[in-house]
Amino acid sequence: MNKSNSIMRLALLQLKGSKDKTANVQNAISKIEAAVKEHKPRLITLPECFNCPYGTKYFREYSERIPDGYTSQQLSGIAKKHNIYIIGGTIPELGENDAIYNTCTVWDPSGQLIGKHRKMHLFDIDVKGGVRFKESETLSSGDDFCVINIDGRKIGVGICYDIRFEEMARLYRNEGCEMIVYPAAFNMTTGPLHWELLQRSRANDNQLFVVTTSPARDTSADYVAYGHSMIVDPWAKVLKSAGVDEETLVADVDFSLVEQVRQQIPIFTQRRLDLYGTQRRAK
Numbered sequence: 001m002n003k004s005n006s007i008m009r010l011a012l013l014q015l016k017g018s019k020d021k022t023a024n025v026q027n028a029i030s031k032i033e034a035a036v037k038e039h040k041p042r043l044i045t046l047p048e049c050f051n052c053p054y055g056t057k058y059f060r061e062y063s064e065r066i067p068d069g070y071t072s073q074q075l076s077g078i079a080k081k082h083n084i085y086i087i088g089g090t091i092p093e094l095g096e097n098d099a100i101y102n103t104c105t106v107w108d109p110s111g112q113l114i115g116k117h118r119k120m121h122l123f124d125i126d127v128k129g130g131v132r133f134k135e136s137e138t139l140s141s142g143d144d145f146c147v148i149n150i151d152g153r154k155i156g157v158g159i160c161y162d163i164r165f166e167e168m169a170r171l172y173r174n175e176g177c178e179m180i181v182y183p184a185a186f187n188m189t190t191g192p193l194h195w196e197l198l199q200r201s202r203a204n205d206n207q208l209f210v211v212t213t214s215p216a217r218d219t220s221a222d223y224v225a226y227g228h229s230m231i232v233d234p235w236a237k238v239l240k241s242a243g244v245d246e247e248t249l250v251a252d253v254d255f256s257l258v259e260q261v262r263q264q265i266p267i268f269t270q271r272r273l274d275l276y277g278t279q280r281r282a283k
């Protein structure tokens with residue numbers, strides 16, 4: 001990004017997954033190659049669970065160590081090859097004591113791992129007649145926040161269900177973030193109702209960019225993702241939105257909008273912190 005003109009080019013890769021992990025990762029790599037060639041983005045984002053079918057029965061089998069596993073090594077290599085940042089969607093991570101996490105990795109242009117976020121709020125819901133999912137059957141929850149810095153801009157990372165917890169987004173704003181990136185896979189029950197609403201709400205509440213990257217919709221999968229990867233600006237306008245199939249969504253994000261909206265609607269200086277607050281707690 002050129003700080004003087006405050007523009008950063010993003011490419012969001014909405015990818016179709018399969019049960020073949022190597023094919024999923026290689027699909028991501030070839031779409032990264034194509035996006036770099038055609039659009040020259042500074043930052044590429046990938047979907048939640050892009051190397052594995054989204055289902056609790058798959059997570060252990062597909063899990064890998066970070067950063068030594070196959071998927072990490074591929075992402076590290078391609079980030080370095082093309083001198084780009086990658087917010088690498090999520091993969092099932094094999095962590096300490098054999099615990100499995102739903103984890104996002106962030107890679108810098110030298111191929112270094114500069115951030116890791118383990119999904120903090122596990123997706124355990126049961127909507128009668130709609131979607132039932134219980135990540136906690138096989139996953140453990142993370143308990144660290146993840147803020148990265150790209151060209152002087154702070155970016156917070158959350159994963160899918162994390163977007164429902166407004167305190168987390170507020171905390172990122174309070175820590176100076178101008179964008180939050182959520183790899184995500186909403187579904188056909190909550191997607192139509194809440195997908196855009198939640199993104200516009202988090203953007204509006206916190207006056208920052210919200211970026212989500214979903215898998216493409218596959219109606220033959222166990223879990224049918226909603227699609228519609230999206231970029232919402234700090235005015236809460238949808239800047240760009242994908243359809244449901246595989247797609248590369250490209251946008252030039254202008255960070256000067258962040259300052260503009262924060263000055264014109266100064267809710268963060270008007271908030272009655274003498275009466276209430278949202279702070280990170282010591283663990």
Ligand SMILES: O=C(O)CCC(=O)C(=O)O
Nearest residue numbers: 123160161185186187190
């Ligand atoms: O919050 C929702 O409705 C969907 C969340 C989800 O699919 C996930 O956390 O993976």
